[in-house]
Amino acid sequence: MFSFQRITFVGFGLLASSLAAAIKQAKSKVIIRAVSSPKTLERAKELQIADETFGYEEMESWVEGSDVILLCTPISVILSFLKKLSQMKPSRPILVSDIGSTKAEICRAGESLPAPFRFVGSHPMAGSEKHSLEFNDPSLFENAYWFICPPSGMDASEYRYLSEIIAFVGSTPVVFPPEHHDQTVAWVSHMPQMASTSLAANIPARLLDNGYQHFAGRAFRDMTRIAASSWAMWKDIAETNKPEILHALDEYIAGLKATRDAISNIPAEEETLHRIFLQGNEGRASLFAPGKNSSNSFFQLTVQLKDEPGSILSVLKPLAEAKLNIRDVELMKVRENIAGTLLLAFKKEEQANAARVILQSLGFVVTER
Numbered sequence: 001m002f003s004f005q006r007i008t009f010v011g012f013g014l015l016a017s018s019l020a021a022a023i024k025q026a027k028s029k030v031i032i033r034a035v036s037s038p039k040t041l042e043r044a045k046e047l048q049i050a051d052e053t054f055g056y057e058e059m060e061s062w063v064e065g066s067d068v069i070l071l072c073t074p075i076s077v078i079l080s081f082l083k084k085l086s087q088m089k090p091s092r093p094i095l096v097s098d099i100g101s102t103k104a105e106i107c108r109a110g111e112s113l114p115a116p117f118r119f120v121g122s123h124p125m126a127g128s129e130k131h132s133l134e135f136n137d138p139s140l141f142e143n144a145y146w147f148i149c150p151p152s153g154m155d156a157s158e159y160r161y162l163s164e165i166i167a168f169v170g171s172t173p174v175v176f177p178p179e180h181h182d183q184t185v186a187w188v189s190h191m192p193q194m195a196s197t198s199l200a201a202n203i204p205a206r207l208l209d210n211g212y213q214h215f216a217g218r219a220f221r222d223m224t225r226i227a228a229s230s231w232a233m234w235k236d237i238a239e240t241n242k243p244e245i246l247h248a249l250d251e252y253i254a255g256l257k258a259t260r261d262a263i264s265n266i267p268a269e270e271e272t273l274h275r276i277f278l279q280g281n282e283g284r285a286s287l288f289a290p291g292k293n294s295s296n297s298f299f300q301l302t303v304q305l306k307d308e309p310g311s312i313l314s315v316l317k318p319l320a321e322a323k324l325n326i327r328d329v330e331l332m333k334v335r336e337n338i339a340g341t342l343l344l345a346f347k348k349e350e351q352a353n354a355a356r357v358i359l360q361s362l363g364f365v366v367t368e369r
């Protein structure tokens with residue numbers, strides 16, 4: 001499964017603990033070493049996702065003996081650990097990598113590490129607005145893309161430990177130069193975060209003062225999920241990818257402006273708004289092209305619940321008995337005296353179909369979404 005023995009996670013938050021939990025689940029012989037604050041380390045031991053624990057300051061101890069060091073802190077802290085590592089001389093080769101969301105600055109610093117360190121930058125396109133090991137999820141990386149940014153000329157065999165981890169957690173590796181990475185994710189990750197944050201940050205007082213934001217439907221909730229993200233993480237992303245994020249925001253703002261202009265010219269120029277909608281339909285569909293970003297393409301069903309105790313269980317139990325793997329469950333409507341609607345997501349269409357047939361045979365009203 002792995003050709004290395006010891007991996008050291010520096011920072012043990014959401015992503016590091018999710019990786020550790022995935023490795024632990026597989027009962028591999030890899031020794032997981034966690035470097036973090038005493039409170040986090042205590043919890044990691046309780047959750048049985050770390051074998052050895054170290055304080056940040058015990059650097060000599062956690063560097064020595066590592067086959068892989070994965071830097072999993074906010075970017076500014078990754079940069080400061082790279083600086084500290086550059087002063088050290090371990091007795092044997094160590095692969096150093098990181099999971100930071102921007103790559104150019106990190107790779108510049110990493111590539112200057114002296115031998116016997118060797119550095120390769122990386123970035124999994126998987127995560128959440130939540131943070132800390134309390135939310136660890138061993139399936140977080142399944143079907144996600146995972147960028148690898150090796151120094152030019154580095155042979156893939158030199159970072160095979162990282163490739164083994166990426167394959168093991170079910171991600172697809174993508175090798176990109178760091179600058180190309182930063183330019184790309186500015187559009188598909190960093191700018192959308194800023195757009196979501198701005199949307200949630202600008203709910204007008206005329207709504208908030210009356211509590212009208214509660215009327216928001218799924219659309220507003222979906223668009224603002226990541227507005228709950230951590231400032232500690234995003235501050236560093238904004239600082240280390242500023243020109244690219246600004247460029248992407250300018251392009252998005254120009255698009256918003258074009259939509260605004262089209263609306264202001266309705267009905268005379270209705271066709272312009274129509275064209276924007278068609279482009280939007282296409283842009284959205286292009287995210288889910290076959291084989292592309294399949295992690296997002298779930299097959300969803302809604303099930304009307306009966307208004308009685310145990311009603312959620314009566315939906316989930318027959319599906320569990322049929323060994324259908326439900327990837328996401330959401331209770332969509334809960335109002336007094338009105339039964340709720342359960343949203344179920346499946347990875348495969350066959351599974352969603354099988355679930356629909358089972359539930360319909362039990363008398364449930366099931367709709368495909």
Ligand SMILES: NC(=O)c1ccc[n+]([C@@H]2O[C@H](COP(=O)([O-])OP(=O)(O)OC[C@H]3O[C@@H](n4cnc5c(N)ncnc54)[C@H](O)[C@@H]3O)[C@@H](O)[C@H]2O)c1
Binds near residue numbers: 013077
């Ligand atoms: N959350 C995501 O969606 C996501 C996705 C891909 C990559 N990343 C990147 O992964 C990294 C970690 O993200 P996460 O989601 O696991 O965050 P997290 O907040 O869950 O974990 C961060 C860890 O870093 C530690 N840390 C924070 N400040 C520190 C400091 N000053 N000194 C030492 N340790 C410190 C925290 O204690 C914690 O253990 C970031 O670089 C982020 O850019 C995050």
Ligand SMILES: O=C(O)C(=O)C[C@]1(C(=O)O)C=C[C@@H](O)C=C1
Binds near residue numbers: 124188
């Ligand atoms: O919250 C999520 O769903 C994410 O996956 C977060 C997300 C993203 O934009 O996709 C955010 C930043 C990262 O560096 C990688 C992943």
